[in-house]
Amino acid sequence: MGKKIMVVDDAAVIRLMLKDILESHQFEVVGECSNGQDAIEKFKALKPDIVTMDIIMPNMDGVQALEEILKFDKNAKVIMVTALDQREFLMKAIRLGAADFIVKPFEDARVIAAIQRVARQI
Template sequence: MAKVLIVDDAAFMRMMLKNILQKGGHEVVGEAENGLMAIEKYRNLIPDFVTMDITMPVMEGIEAVKQIKVSDPNANIIMCSAMGQQSLIVQAIQAGAKDFIVKPFHEERVLESVRKVLGA
């Protein structure tokens, strides 16, 4: 069972991901609603992987990825994006994200991404 930190400014999206990931056998150890909170919670919780929204207030997901990767180069981060954010996805991968999933979430695609990122 892998530990996950879910980062999204929309509570509904966090809840959807939480349900999918828990059904897939993962433990949700924390949630954050912006990049700044994500960095802090990552340091405290040390999750096995993170789902990170791209567009958030206070600090964007891409900036949070960069900062998490500085403190933990091995961090497993999956970006979450809405349709039409392809250029942002490229930036996120360059910043160190290992995969991405597109909203609205499809359960099988989310779990497939987690397996890929964790090398399972």
Template sequence: MARILVCDDSAFMRMMLKRQLIEDGHEIVGEAGDGKQAVQMYLQLRPDVTTMDITMPGMDGIQAVKHIHEEDPLARIIMVTALGQRAIITDALKAGASDFIIKPFEPQQVKATIDKILSEGVRE
């Protein structure tokens, strides 16, 4: 079981993702609706894994990942994006994201990605 922070500006997407993660046996420790809130909650809660939408108001997900990684280089963050654009995913991975999930996501894709990130342990 992992402690997970879910960050997405869509309440519906947060609900869908939370439901899936809880079904997979994980604990949701918090939710954020924008990048700035995501950074604050990450620093406060120190979750095992964070899911981060890329497109959010104010501070976007890539900026949030950069801020989180400045504070915690070992943070495990999975980008969740509807944008199938390689350049954006590449930017997210360069910023420090561990992996990504494309919306609309399949339950097995979410589970496999979370399991993979957790099994990798601490990243180098």
């Protein structure tokens, strides 16, 4: 059964890439956002099963957005997407309760493996 995914990244081309990868594996992309603030609002409205969350974004970064989303729903499943192991941010996200992480540049298989692993926890 395909899960509902929300993709958060400030780069339109990365949102498009992730959407293509996810939809080709029967996942439904229910929403896209380009910053952390929008992600919080859309998460509340759309209630996706899984969120892919870029870390470095304008207005509000992905780690702050993760924290706010988990305040709203402590069971939220958020996969952090980070450029080449930005460990400081990643460790903070893991301590806050991120479900998994994907390192950019990513391969399709790595994205799908992370989504499937998190989907099994739901």
